[in-house]
Amino acid sequence: MNENAEKYMREAMKQARLAAKKGEVPVGAVIVRDGEIIARAYNTRETGKDALCHAEIKAIHRACRKLGGWRLPRCELYVTLEPCPMCAGAIINSRIVSVYYGAHDQKAGAFGTLFDMNDFGLNHKPEIYSGILEEECAGMLSSFFAELRKQRKNASFGKNDEKNKKINNLNEK
Numbered sequence: 001m002n003e004n005a006e007k008y009m010r011e012a013m014k015q016a017r018l019a020a021k022k023g024e025v026p027v028g029a030v031i032v033r034d035g036e037i038i039a040r041a042y043n044t045r046e047t048g049k050d051a052l053c054h055a056e057i058k059a060i061h062r063a064c065r066k067l068g069g070w071r072l073p074r075c076e077l078y079v080t081l082e083p084c085p086m087c088a089g090a091i092i093n094s095r096i097v098s099v100y101y102g103a104h105d106q107k108a109g110a111f112g113t114l115f116d117m118n119d120f121g122l123n124h125k126p127e128i129y130s131g132i133l134e135e136e137c138a139g140m141l142s143s144f145f146a147e148l149r150k151q152r153k154n155a156s157f158g159k160n161d162e163k164n165k166k167i168n169n170l171n172e173k
C-alpha cells in the first residue's frame with residue numbers, strides 16, 4: 001500500500017469538488033505513476049450527456065494518451081467512490097496495478113461491495129485498497145444529494161424551466 005494514499009485521495013477529492021460545482025455527482029479520480037500524478041478527471045455524465053463520462057474512464061483515457069499506449073504499467077488509480085462494473089472493466093483492461101477508493105458503493109460497487117470483479121478469473125487482478133478517507137468521500141456525496149433533494153422540492157413549482165428540468169432529470173447514482 002502506498003504510504004501517500006491519503007495525499008492522492010485528497011487530489012481525487014479536489015476533482016470531485018469540481019464535479020459538484022457543475023451540478024455533477026461528485027466523483028473524482030487521479031492516476032499516479034512513480035509518485036507523479038499523470039491524469040486527473042471528474043464525473044461529467046450530465047454535462048457531457050454521455051454514459052461513459054465517469055471519472056475513472058476519463059482519467060484512464062488521459063493517462064493512455066500521456067503514456068502513449070493502452071497499458072498503464074506501474075500506475076495506481078485513486079477514486080473517491082468505488083468503481084462501477086464499467087470502470088472496473090476499464091481498470092482491468094488498462095492493467096492498472098492498484099486501485100484505492102474512498103466510499104463504498106452499495107448500488108454499483110464492483111470491487112467488493114455489490115460484487116468483486118477480481119473473483120471472475122480475469123487475466124489481470126488489480127490490488128484493491130478500500131475505505132481511504134471514506135467518511136469525507138461519502139460525505140461529499142451525501143451532502144450533494146441532500147442539496148439536490150432540496151432544489152427538487154423548490155423546483156417542483158416550475159417544472160418547465162430549463163434549469164429545473166435539469167435538476168429533475170439528474171438521477172441519483
Ligand SMILES: [Zn+2]
Binds near residue numbers: 054055056083087088
Ligand atoms: Zn464507473
